[in-house]
Amino acid sequence: MDIVLETTDLVAGYLPGVNILNGCNVYVERGELVGIIGPNGAGKSTLLKAIFGQVNIRSGTVSLSGEEITGLKADKLVTKGVGFVPQSNNVFPSLTIEENLQMGTYQKPKTYKERIEFVTNLFPELGKRLKQRAGSLSGGERQMVAMSRALMMNPSLLLLDEPSAGLSPVRQDETFINVAQINRAGVSVMIVEQNARRALQICDRGYVLDQGRDAYSGTGRSLMSDPKVIELYLGTLATDHTATTSTPTQGG
C-alpha cells in the first residue's frame, strides 16, 4: 500500500487532563478520498487539527508518506504537502479571488502561474471571476475558493473540515461534487463531515469516530449499509441493508 497519511494511537486534547482523541488510528492511501464521520463531539475536527499541528498531541504519531510529522506546525506542514481548509473564516473577504489564490502560494510565488492554471481548469467559474471580492461570494463559492487556495501549494494531502456546513442542500451538493473532482484530479483527501450519508457516497473509505476512537471503518458503501452504523450514526433513512462488510476497529 502507498500510504500518504497515517495516525497511530493518536491521543490529543485541548485542556490538561482531558483527552479528546483517545487512540485514533486512520490512514489515507495515495489517491484515496477518505471520510471521517461520527456523532457531535466525537473529535472529528480535533483529529484534523491534531494532524495539522493545531492541537497538542499527547502520544501517538502522525506520518506523511512514511515520514513522521507529529506535532509539526502548520507552516512546515504546508511546505511538506499538507493542505488544510478550516470550517469557517477560510477566505479573506476583503481580497479578490485572485488575491486569495495568490496568498496560497506565498511560500512558493514562482509556482503561481502553473497552479492558477490547475485550479481554474478544475473550477472554470473561478477563472471567470478572479477580480471579484471573496466577501461577495455565496457560502458554496467561498468553499471553492478556500479549497482552491489550499490547492495552490500542490498538496499531496488535502484536509477538509466540514466543507458543507451551513450551506443550503443545493450548495452542499455542489460542494461534494467539487471535492470529488479535486480527488479525481489526483489529490488524496481526508474530509470530516456531519452530512455523513452524502460524504460516504463520494468516499472510497470512511471511518466512524466515536469518543475519539476509530470505532468502525470500511468502504463508503459498506458503512452506509451496515445496520450498526445506521442505527448508531446514520438514523433510519437507509434503504440498502445488503452489504455489511465494515469493520469494527476497536471493539466498537
Ligand SMILES: Nc1ncnc2c1ncn2[C@@H]1O[C@H](COP(=O)(O)OP(=O)(O)OP(=O)(O)O)[C@@H](O)[C@H]1O
Ligand atoms: N478549543 C477547544 N478547547 C477546548 N475544548 C474543545 C476545543 N475545541 C473543541 N473542544 C472539545 O472537543 C470535543 C470534540 O470536538 P470536535 O470539534 O473535534 O468534535 P466533532 O466530532 O468535530 O464535532 P461536531 O460534529 O459537533 O463538529 C468537544 O467536546 C469540544 O467541546
